[in-house]
Amino acid sequence: MKIDRRSFLGLGLGAAAGIALSPVGVKLTDDSSIWTQNWPWTPVPEDGEITYDRSVCSLCPGACGISVRKINGRPVKIEGLDDHPINNGGACLHGIAGLQYLYDPARIKTPLKKNGNKFEKISWDEAISLVAGKLGEIRESGTPESLGLISGADNGSMAQLFRRFMDAFGSPNTYTMPSLESNLALTAAALHSADRSLGFDIDHSDFILSFGAAIIEGWGSPVACIQANASRHERKAKLVQVDYRLSNTANAADKIIAVKPGTEADLALGLCAVLLAKTKIAKDSLSGDVNKLAFSAMLEKEYTSDKVEAITGVKAADVEALAMAFIKAKAPVAVPGKGRGDVGQSLREFAAVQALNALAGRLNKEGGVFVMWPAGYLKFPENVMDDTAEQGAGKAKLAGSVTELVDKLEKDGGLSALFIYNANPCYALNNTEKVKAAMDKVGFKVSFSSFMDETALKSDVILPASIFLERLEDVVSGAGLAKTVVGLCRPMVKPVFDTKHPGDTLILLAQAMGDSIAEGFSWDSYEACLEEVTGDIWDTLSDDGYVVIDDKPPVGTPVTDFTFLSSAPKIDVPMGEGDFTLVPVDKMRLAGGSMISSPFAVKTVSDTVLSGKYSVVEINPATAGALKDGDVAVLKTAMGTVKVKIGLNEGIMAGVIGMPRGLGHTFNNPYVAGKGVNVNDLIGPVIEPGSGLDAAFGIKATLSKA
Amino acid sequence: MDDALIPEGAKRCAFPIFMIGIIIVGAVLLWGVYAMFLCWFKGLNQTNMNDYYGFALWIWADLAVIAVGGGAFFTGLLKYIFKVDDLKNIINFAVIIGFICYSSALLILAIDIGQPLRGWFIFWHANVHSMLTEVAFCLSCYFAVLTIEFIPNILENRQVNKVPFFHHLAHNMHGVMAVFAATGAFLSFFHQGSLGGVAGVMFGRPFAYREGLLIWPWTFFLFTWSAAAFGPCFTLLVTKITEMITGKKLVGDKTVNLLAKISGWMITTYIIAKIIDTIYWAFVTAPSMGFKLGHFYSNNGFYGYWILITEVILCGVVPGLLLINKSTRENPATRTIAIILGVIGVCLNRWVMVLQIMAVPVLSFDTWALYIPSWQEVATTILPVAYGIILIAVAYRYLPVFPQELELNESADTAAQN
């Protein structure tokens, strides 16, 4: 058949009409829309049976009880655990986002060894024998004390296990990162007696005088504190906030006492002076205290209300009125530790606030301060120490605090090996450049980190730790709570990667070291160890998930020793030059210290805190000069120069620049790192004589348009 | 080269020159097509729209082309229903412009929606309460009508018309065109109105919200009215531009003046209604929701009272008066100014009713939201313009669009030949 143009056209048109009328088009249209509803790259979560498991969150020292919802054993949601003695069903955003940490892009998936500038994967066996070998060499050379340890929290069985290892190895060089807990312990040691801690019974106080403590922004046990604040209205409790900016806590307070940054201690001492001069209670409560006369004389001389006004900017009459309001309340309590109470604190300030509590007769009273005994539920068998261990452990520590250690290491070195557990000093300590330089002076660094954070990046070997959702551990409350609760953190999921419980790692390491060290670590596993050392409470702990050790005021009034305060200690901060004082600002939605924020947490951060790649600094419009809201500006301190965005904010004292803490991470997690600047980079440590604390709460700064 | 396709007796530029023009405009078109594919394959993150600015540049373009495309339905209505016979000289062109506008509008909608493959859900899962459903139905139907109206003109191409079937088809279609014109006018009335309704029913947005009649907010009627009023301005403007480019007179002054006069009266009556609406809204509706007029025109870097004054007075009252006044209407310069102002006016109205609505804060603690379109948005918005130019160029070259072309240019041609 000959196909001419006409029949070709006809055929074509006919075919087109036929297809158009057939169901093909309709079917394709429908299919394509169904395809858009099931795009292969849109995940379809597997369904199954819903169950709930209890555990404890150990992201921060809060020690909240959590309930983990699972689908076919797969955790899908974390919520606060109802009726838990610490958080009673509440939760904070970091804990709720906990599951994100399991799959965090920066998680360390296997043991690693540094080779040049790169990490290479190694097996656990290799890793353990490598570390054991290095440590063995150090021991053989007769300098076991040159092994150091920097860790986070100083309580619970893991802390003790590490300490036990250090003892058995023969080194006294264990250091903890600055935390509210360690600052309170230091205060208790200076004013009362060693091995105690302080707990603030905010729940039962009717007059809370907070010296900048961010009670609802992460101070202490955050959820417990937020709940204590929330119930204030019903129990008619007042909150007076001493602050230089409108923190959320200041905003929630009934009254704000505006002070110049860094003069909180002076105000506290001024209040002490008023109380001593005007009230009988204060004089009476001094009976039996150590160095009370010298203290009284010092107050009388140095802290008249006029002098306090000159230092703090609080009017003399207001100082007196505040002191009287405090003493007249039924159950007042003074709370130290500005912000989260960790970095940039001085013993002077903590002690001054605690002295106020002592003078007001608030020690070991309901609604006051508890001078608490250690939790004491752990009973480790006696350690096995050979001669090398005895010798090394008997030597003097290199430094009194981690900040002093950094100082010492940077100058002259002194450690041949360093364990880092639960700590990120290369981010969390002031002047991170100096910390990194100090780290470079240590020959062999072993990190027990779960994430490739700033410090892990500097280590030589990483023995990756399972995170709290993957492990068993006792978590003991502290952090300024007026009760002691031990919770049991339980594995909610098998380790997602090739990681180990750091307790197990330590036991393996000890056993690989052999001899006396192995003898002291003869457990099969950390689980066996925990069961043994918590013997008395293990059953309750594993059945109920927690044990309340103590929730009543300790009996008797402890003696207060005013020796430290009587010397009228002074520290010269902030350092440097500039028209402004730069201070870090703790935000509830950003993790501070060694903890890293989750993608969800960063997502909630306001654009008045983080804008694109810039940290936004708070500055009062009155002192901003020509700088406008949203301008990019250059911020300069003695430690460094950075670009920031200006956030005009009526809620900050003139002359002060507030910079959010918790930004400026530099590791490999695009959701969390590479955003803003780390305020710690800009602030230099100022070591407080007598305590070794880094008292640099801020630094002088200049600001100019970029 | 393509002489055989060119209407008999018509003078057209040389094919290579024509092709150069097409290639230049075609490059712009391709740029738009590239942006369009980016939006389809990568998603609307290619735009600078955001959750505050869910409607943006191209939705304004969409509403604007539909408004100016209103010349087609209104001219059709006048020509076929009201038998204003003089309009036969411009009706073909009005239909082509309408066809371009409406096909562009549909294309923009296909790019605008987040899930283009589910676009048909608007018909399948139609929500009768939604103004947008009405828009979609009427818009699609009216586009079909415009296509039908356009077909006879295509069939009149010299070669196509040689086929007896097409010749008769074209002839018969002309015969029944009144039916389609009526249908088109009806559909157009509703979808122009429902586009106005889209804004007017948003009772959560005091800047947009209007009271009204039964289920229709006043913007429903104002949009239809303004499309009918300003649509012919656009038809005249495009005619003028085409005349300038071709260097020929294409539509007789009588027809032009007639359409301009009708447009003038429509604009004038519309703008009176618009002013009443604005006053009622400014002094009754908005205050009842807690807003004073100044709220909508202050505290931001762009939207000031200037936009209201420009839209209503400069681009509403002024062109209306210029076109109803015989002397200014018949003066080509003032007439052209009026036409241009009119087109700007209706486009500005659609801008305000799309973009300013999104920009105005409603919550007392919210702030103005201004946005700058991305290049992809600009390219996809220019795409219909390029497409329109090409379609007009091709239609003008190969179809007998302007019945008066030969007659109006005869003398000039003869003069040239002599």
Add this chain to the structure above:
Amino acid sequence: MIENKKVHKFGMVIDLDKCTGCGACMVSCMSENNVPFKEDESNKKDSITWMRVYKLTNGKSFPETEIVYLPRPCQHCGGIGDHGHSPCVSVCPATATDYGYDTGIVSQIYTRCFGCRYCMGACPYHARYFNWWDPKWPEGMEKYLSPNVSPRMRGVVEKCSFCYHRYQLAREQAIVEDREIEEMEYQTACTTACPAGAIVFGDLNNPAHKVHQIVKPDPHPDPMNHKVVGKSRNPKVFRLLERLGTNPKVYYMSEREWVRKAGDNYLKGEWENVKTHHGASSSHG
């Protein structure tokens, strides 16, 4: 089957004096509802947060400055006269968002939404969010996603559902046991997470529920504005943009006058009137 006959009107009241702005509600919502996240979320205008916490200030200088945090979920509007024609539901061309007359909850059907965003334009609260991007989870992280809420795809609108899946789960249980849902059985993720206890959720129709007791909703139209139904008879309680007649089911509470005033727009001098008339209709309650 008592359950199915009851007409609920779920709603919440948020105590702004208790809210600390901690963000727990936002994250609880995100993790409950598989809300995606992207590398840069600092542009709040394209950041999906079903629950967003606004920060308001009184504009005075330190130390007189006051701030208030205002958590804003979807307001689950009942529309003018509370007839169920919420601003968004009435405009959706494809019936992809719907008003539940038995619950008062405004739903969103992601697989039907074709992304025209008209609902977003219609919502004055900015409670609706568009998926400008394909949601992407870092490798492995999709393992924490919950099967109770389907992850969305690019090009559709999403918003707070008052954790409707939690209602479904509770209702199924109640039906099996042939009883009504208890107040505490159905609570939204934000409510349970709030450490300050600032959010109270429940059935506004049920006088036994705490939310009803706090709000004391007036069943009659407001005599000053007939579009408004369900106005609170508690003088400390208000709704956002109540005057528009959107009739939200999210109420706010504050002792502070400036905060209550910030909830709506007022012409000069109007507030003084409204303030004294607020709760006036309680006479006929």
